[in-house]
Amino acid sequence: MTPQSSFMVLAPIAPPREVELRRLLASMNDAPGRLNANNALLPFGEFDTLHMARFVILDDKTVDDVHIYGLSKPTYPLYLAFVGDLDGDADKFLEELARREPRGLRAIFSCCEGFTPDTHLAGWMKAHRRPAITSYVNWPGRTVRQVREEAALRDALEGYVQRNASALTGLSPREIHATLQRFANTEKSTGRLKLSAESSTPLGWWARNLVHLIGVPLLLLLASPLLIVIPVVFLIRLRRLEKTDPELCPRVAPSYSEELAILEDHDVTNQFTAMGSFKPGIVRRWTAIFALWIVDYGARHVFTHGRLARVRTIHFARWVMLDNKRRLVFLSNYDGSLESYMDDFINKVGFGLNLAFSNGVGYPRTNWLVLDGCKDERKFKEFLRRHQLPTQVWYKAYPGLTAVDLERNARIRRGLESSSMSDQELRDWVALL
Secondary structure (H helix, E strand, C coil): CCCEEEEEEEEEECHHHHHHHHHHHHCCEEECCEECCCCCCCCHHHCCCEEEEEEEEECCCCHHHHHHHCCCCCCCCCEEEEEEEEECCHHHHHHHHHHHCHHHHHHHHCCECCCCCCCCHHHHHHHCECCCCEEEECCCCCCHHHHHHHHHHHHHHHHHHHHCHHHHCCCCHHHHHHHHHHHHHHHHHCCCCCCCCCCCCCHHHHHHHHHHHHHHHHHHHHCHHHHHHHHHHHHHHHHHHHHHCCECCCCCCHHHHHHHHCCCCCCCEEEEEEEEEECCCHHHHHHHHHHHHHHHHHHHHCCCCCCECCECCEEEEEEEEECCCCEEEEEEEEECCHHHHHHHHHHHHHHHHHHHHCCECECCCEECCCEEHHHCHHHHHHHHHHHECCCCEEEECCCCCCHHHHHHHHHHHHHHHCCCCCHHHHHHHHHCC
C-alpha cells in the first residue's frame, strides 16, 4: 500500500505584494473556480501522484467576532496557504516540485514575507509547513494511478457491454464475468489497459501507524485515574460556558455568497475552506484540542474505507491550528453541492460537527458539547458560510469522479480479478456495470 500524505505551506503575505499575488493566482485559472491544470505558472496536471491541491489566501473576515466577549480585535498576518494531498512522502514531493517548477513557485512565494531571490525553495517550503491536528483520507492506499486505471477499466467494460449487448443477453452472471475477464486480459496484453499491482507498504509508515493505534488508548488508560476526576470538573465548567456563550449567526451578505458560489459546482467535487477564532479561555481551547485529537484517531484507524462515520462524500480533509492555537482553519474536498454537504453532516453526524466546531466563536449553542448546535439548521448554515473563504486555485487529478465512483470502480476491478465469487456476488458485480 502506498500511504497518502499532505502538506500545508503557510507564509505571511507581504502587504505591498497582495494585489500582485492575487493576480498571479488568478492567471492559473481559465475562469473563476476553473483551474487550467497545465497553466504556465504551476502545471499541477504534470504530477501524477498529486490528488488535490489549492492556493488560498487566509483572509479571515470574522476576526472581530471576539468583540462579543468584550475583547478587542486582534491583529493577524494575511496568510497564503499552499495545500496538497498526495501519494507518498510530502517532503519528497515538495523537493520534486521545487526542482521541476521553480519559476512559478518563486513568483508566487516572492509575494510572501522573508522570501528572497536567494531563498532555497524546497527548504523554505519545508520550513513553512504547518501540521494538521486532524486529517482524513477517504481510502488510504488508493493512489492517483489506481484511480485513473480503474476508471479506464470501468469505461472499457461498459463500452464492451454496450457494443455487445445482444450477445450478452441471456448469459448467466458467471458467463458474463468470464467473457469480460477475457476481454480485459486481451486489452491488457495489447497495452490498451493497465492495472498496476499494489506497492508494498513502507515499513516506517506501518510501524508509526501501529504505535499510534496502540499508543493512544494506552495513554488514555494510563491517565485514567486523572480522567475520572478532571473531566467531571471540566464538563461542569464547559456546561456553564455553553449556557452563556453568545451566538453569532447573522445572515451572510448576498454579495459574499455569490462570490463564493462563483467558485463552486464546476465539477462533481468541490473545495471548502473555512476559518475562525476559538472562544476565549483555557477550557474551550483544550476541549477543542482533545476533541480534534479523538477525531483524528477515528479518521486514522476507524473510518478508513470510504466513510467518515456515515458520510461518503469527502475525499480529503484537515484541521490546522494557527496563531498560537487561537484560530483554526478547516479544508476539505467533497462531492456534491455545499447545501447537500452541510445537510449530510447535520442529518448523519451532527454530534461530530458540534464536537469539532462548537468551540469556535459564535457557533450555535450546544448542549453537553455534542447536542443541539448544528441542529438549528439555519443558524449553522449561516455560521459556516460566514466563515468560508474563497479558494483562489483548486486542483483535482480526476475530474468527474466522486468518492462513490472510486469505491465502485475498485469493486469492479476486485471482482474482475476474482476467481471465486458466489452466484450472488457475481450478480452484484454485474449490477455495478
